[in-house]
Amino acid sequence: MSTGFSSSDDELVGQAERDVQTRLGGADVDVVALAAVSNIFRVANKARYHFERTVLGPIELSFTAFTTLWVLWIWGEQEARNLAVEAGITKGTLTGVVTTLARRGLVVRKPHLTDKRLVLIEATPDGAILMAELFPLFNAEEAAITERLSNAEKQALADSLRTVLRTIESL
Amino acid sequence: MSTGFSSSDDELVGQAERDVQTRLGGADVDVVALAAVSNIFRVANKARYHFERTVLGPIELSFTAFTTLWVLWIWGEQEARNLAVEAGITKGTLTGVVTTLARRGLVVRKPHLTDKRLVLIEATPDGAILMAELFPLFNAEEAAITERLSNAEKQALADSLRTVLRTIESL
DNA sequence: CTAGAATTGTTTGCATCCAAACGATATGCT
């Protein structure tokens, strides 16, 4: 039986939060913030793993590679520096991801016309075709994991997360 | 100027979601689910990076190593298989993380008394002291990044995330 | 009892992931 951290049972999670207070002497713990933030990480971990196994697994694409290709598919050709920011990874990591995607013929690197420091990255036709097939499956899975939330709850969830995002950026 | 995916500006994010519909022919996209789920990943990424730079960076502890040590600190000695589940990583990854933590004297491996297949992992006194110093800083940062949400909103955020967690587990 | 099946932690191979150093290029200040 679980000790509670990984469980989604409310009572066990609540017990976990009380255990933290006990360990810290019962005071000075923002339990609500702890619950909100730790659940963000828990869900992100689990959802990422779920997507990699269900939708991305058969096509042998990592979550990060999918995100990178998705950005190129939606907004077209990007400078590497921008692409790294949009995909939420560092430029060093992007180099490896783009190399992996290029090896599979899903993206291509192109030189910038005027600034030789820059590298432009673009999805190939094959990359676009793959995304056109893959994204509906991905989105259907997004709908599936949120199906127990009402539309208003999903909206509120997205809004609260956007607020947290803004707060982190201002810190 | 950003194309919008990494931005927390509502209007740009909204534009991103409309671009997806355009790319897909304008139908069959669950935009609300897309917004909710993609924001979970965005916030988790950004928050993790934020914690690693502010709280965990000076002590040279990765987010995963911190989580692992935190579980041991709150609930005590754990079998490796449980610890991996609680920390949200595979057992193979745990082997490396425990080795790293053990090298720094924060945890120890102990044999199980009756089942020789099992390995017990326990935080050392040094590990416990470190967590007692570190967790308040960590929790303060959790409070900081959620400070613009009301208590009710934080509660609702945690509740919705728990619902998503349960849904994924039932899929 | 005992051979096959199941379980556990480790190892291996490969792909991220970040920080920092690096070479190439571009900019800015004088």
Added chain:
DNA sequence: AGCATATCGTTTGGATGCAAACAATTCTAG
């Protein structure tokens, strides 16, 4: 013009991270 500074993508080194193979141990069916 010219030299310090800044910016960009890549490389390097170390730590995750997963899947799959593995050896050791335990369980189980007959």
